[in-house]
Amino acid sequence: MQMYSLPQTNPDSVVLLQITDTHLFANEAGSLLGVATKDSFHAVMDAVDAAARPFDAVVATGDISQDHSERSYQRFSDGISRWSQPCFWLPGNHDYQPSMSSVLPSPQIKPCQQVLAGEHWQVILLDSQVQGVPHGELSDAQLAMLDEALASQPQRHALVLLHHHPLEAGSAWLDQHKLHNADAFWLVVDKYPQQVKAVLCGHIHQELDRLYHGVRVLATPSTCIQFQPDSNDFALDKLNPGWRYLELMADGRVVTSVSRLQGECFAPQFDAGGY
Ligand SMILES: Nc1ncnc2c1ncn2[C@@H]1O[C@@H]2COP(=O)(O)O[C@H]2[C@H]1O
Ligand SMILES: [Fe+2]
Numbered sequence: 001m002q003m004y005s006l007p008q009t010n011p012d013s014v015v016l017l018q019i020t021d022t023h024l025f026a027n028e029a030g031s032l033l034g035v036a037t038k039d040s041f042h043a044v045m046d047a048v049d050a051a052a053r054p055f056d057a058v059v060a061t062g063d064i065s066q067d068h069s070e071r072s073y074q075r076f077s078d079g080i081s082r083w084s085q086p087c088f089w090l091p092g093n094h095d096y097q098p099s100m101s102s103v104l105p106s107p108q109i110k111p112c113q114q115v116l117a118g119e120h121w122q123v124i125l126l127d128s129q130v131q132g133v134p135h136g137e138l139s140d141a142q143l144a145m146l147d148e149a150l151a152s153q154p155q156r157h158a159l160v161l162l163h164h165h166p167l168e169a170g171s172a173w174l175d176q177h178k179l180h181n182a183d184a185f186w187l188v189v190d191k192y193p194q195q196v197k198a199v200l201c202g203h204i205h206q207e208l209d210r211l212y213h214g215v216r217v218l219a220t221p222s223t224c225i226q227f228q229p230d231s232n233d234f235a236l237d238k239l240n241p242g243w244r245y246l247e248l249m250a251d252g253r254v255v256t257s258v259s260r261l262q263g264e265c266f267a268p269q270f271d272a273g274g275y
Contacts, residue, residue, distance in 0.1 A: 001145055004110045006057055006086065008118030013255075016123070016159075017048065017055040018244040019080075020202030021063040021222035023094065026071035033236065034269030037066065037224045040241045040261075041079055044223045047261055049082070053245060057085050057115070059123070061202035061220070062092025062163030065099065073103040086110050091129045092163035092202060093136065093177070114149045116156070121248045124149045126162040134177040136164025136203075143188055150192045157252040158192070160199045165219055167212045169204050172232040177203070186213050198254045200246070206237065207258045220244040220258060225268045236268045 008014060023037045024030070030037060058080055065072035080087055087109045091097055104111050115123040124146060128136035138146075150158055164179040166186065179185060189196050190213060198216040201208075205227040208219035221242030228235040242260035249255060 001114055001149065002112040003114040003116065004086070004088070004112040005116045006118060009056055012250060014057075014118040014121055014248045015053075015055040016246040016248065017058050017085075018061060018200065018220050018246060019044065019058060019223060020061040020220050021092065021205055021224065022060070022076060023063055023066040023222070023224050024072040024075045025065075025067045026069035028075070030066065032066060033225050035224045035266050038075060040224045040266045041076075043261055043265065044241055044243055045079060045082060047259070048243060051259065055085060055245065057117070058083065058087040059161060059200070060087060060089040061161055061200065062090055062129075063094040063202060063222075064089060064092070065096065066094055068096035068099055070099045070102045073100050077103050077106055077109060081108060088112065088115055088123070088125055090125045090161060090163060091127055093129055093134045095129060097129075113145060116153070117248060120157055120250045120252075121159065122149065122153045122156045123159045123161060126160065128162045128164045128179055136162070136177075136179040137181050138162070138179065138185055143184055146185075147188050147191070150188070150195055154195065156195070157197045157248065158195045159246070159248060159254070160189070160196060162199070162201055163203050165201045165204050165208070165217070166199060167210070167217055169206075169208055169219070170230045171204075171227070173234050174204055174227060189213060189215060197252050198246075207242070209256075216254060218244070218256060221260060224266070236270060238267065241266055
């Protein structure tokens with residue numbers, strides 16, 4: 001298990017910026033259902049800069065690329081190089097790990113599964129990808145890694161990151177693409193009820209904040225298209241692209257909020273194709 005230590009710059013908390021489901025293409029004009037994903041990603045980064053809220057690291061929770069290309073990962077890396085903070089990423093169902101790892105080693109993007117975040121927290125990054133299909137599954141090795149990371153740091157609060165949602169989010173079409181062995185995941189998490197404070201996902205392209213097994217499960221809007229909550233059939237939402245801040249407090253609380261681009265922008269075209 002590769003580990004990285006993120007220094008505590010503020011005595012009260014460590015702040016993470018989550019960016020998810022950028023769905024970038026090699027082609028800079030590449031679009032998903034009419035949304036040019038490079039442009040929406042850059043608009044999100046511009047809005048993060050305009051907000052001027054300090055953060056200690058970026059976490060990217062999968063579907064970084066839409067087309068498997070090395071160029072799309074380079075595009076992500078080039079984009080976030082405007083920031084000096086380190087970035088931790090994990091794969092989603094659309095990612096292609098040989099291309100992802102071709103961007104590494106990068107001075108900014110750290111290939112690690114365990115981040116010791118300041119003095120009080122650890123962030124654990126899981127790979128729930130099953131190559132070629134939209135649903136997720138955690139291998140025995142990933143489950144063992146989660147167990148080991150939690151067992152190794154009993155004094156630290158834990159934030160667990162994975163692409164796929166480990167619960168029913170409420171949309172039948174999306175819930176068939178959830179983490180299929182969620183029960184096995186929760187069996188491990190349930191062994192550490194004092195430690196795991198939150199689970200953070202991407203994949204569902206919508207905001208979610210729900211208590212499950214006594215743990216806060218969070219999901220976050222994509223930087224491109226949004227899926228409509230509680231829709232049993234595939235449906236796009238008109239909400240704007242977004243991102244999330246997570247403030248990991250010394251006492252174990254997670255203070256978190258989602259932000260979105262303002263004004264009318266990046267409206268998807270329902271008949272544009274592209275998936
Ligand atoms: N019209 C659709 N109906 C069902 N599934 C879809 C549709 N469009 C896309 N998907 C898949 O559902 C996945 C959910 O989010 P992803 O970004 O992983 O990518 C999506 C596609 O793989
Ligand atoms: Fe996605």
